Amino acid sequence: MLNISGLSNGIVLDHIPAGKSMDLYNYMGLEKMDCQVAIIKNCRSNKMGKKDIIKIEGGIELVDLDVIGFVDPGITVNIVKDEKIVEKKKLMLPKRLTNVIKCRNPRCITTIEQELPQIFTLADPEKKVYRCLYCEERYSRKH
Numbered sequence: 491m492l493n494i495s496g497l498s499n500g501i502v503l504d505h506i507p508a509g510k511s512m513d514l515y516n517y518m519g520l521e522k523m524d525c526q527v528a529i530i531k532n533c534r535s536n537k538m539g540k541k542d543i544i545k546i547e548g549g550i551e552l553v554d555l556d557v558i559g560f561v562d563p564g565i566t567v568n569i570v571k572d573e574k575i576v577e578k579k580k581l582m583l584p585k586r587l588t589n590v591i592k593c594r595n596p597r598c599i600t601t602i603e604q605e606l607p608q609i610f611t612l613a614d615p616e617k618k619v620y621r622c623l624y625c626e627e628r629y630s631r632k633h
Contacts, residue, residue, distance in 0.1 A: 500525075501553055502568040502575075503544040506561075508532050511542035514561045517590060518553060520544075525552060556584035560591075560620075585612050587620060595627035 506514060511529045520527050526547040535541040546552060550569055558565050559581035567579040587610045593600050600606050600622070609623040620629040 496573050497545050497547065497570045498573050499549070500545060500547040500570050501550060502570060503546070503553075503558065504541070504566045504568055505535075505538065506542040506544065506565050507538070508540035508542055510561060511544055514544060514558065514565075517557050517561055520546070523548075523552060554590075555579065555581060556587060557590055559584050560587055583612055583615055583618060586610070591620070591629050593622040593625065593627050593629075595622065595625050598622060598625040598627060600624060 503514065508531070511531055515521070515527070515529060526545075528543075528545040530543040530545075532540050533543055550567075553567070555567065558567065560583065563581045563583050565581060567581065568575045569577040569579070588607050590608070591610055592608050593610075595601070600608055606624075610620040610629055611623055613619045613621040613628075621627065622629070
């Protein structure tokens, strides 16, 4: 049995679909942060069969809840203080994303004016479709 030590203060991202933890790690830029991060992949889950979990030492200000909601709004964000879960946050698809994804349209103004922020708005919540604010290019995820 694998044993990952407890977390005194931090965030536990739970119910991450199996195999998606590294996507979330990259979108959140966790490699640039100076904090402990534990990634647990393919855990057994009664609810999901298999899931991933990410434990991040530190406060909620370290994470962007919009990024987590973009990856999967079904992820649960548990806030841990003094080794106890003090709050659980449920997420939704964010209505707007800034500098999380990039427009792939070569004619978009963001290609030429690279200092402009990459802004995408939620165009279709049912299909999880985001469009570039500047050129309306549809963002499609790489699988």
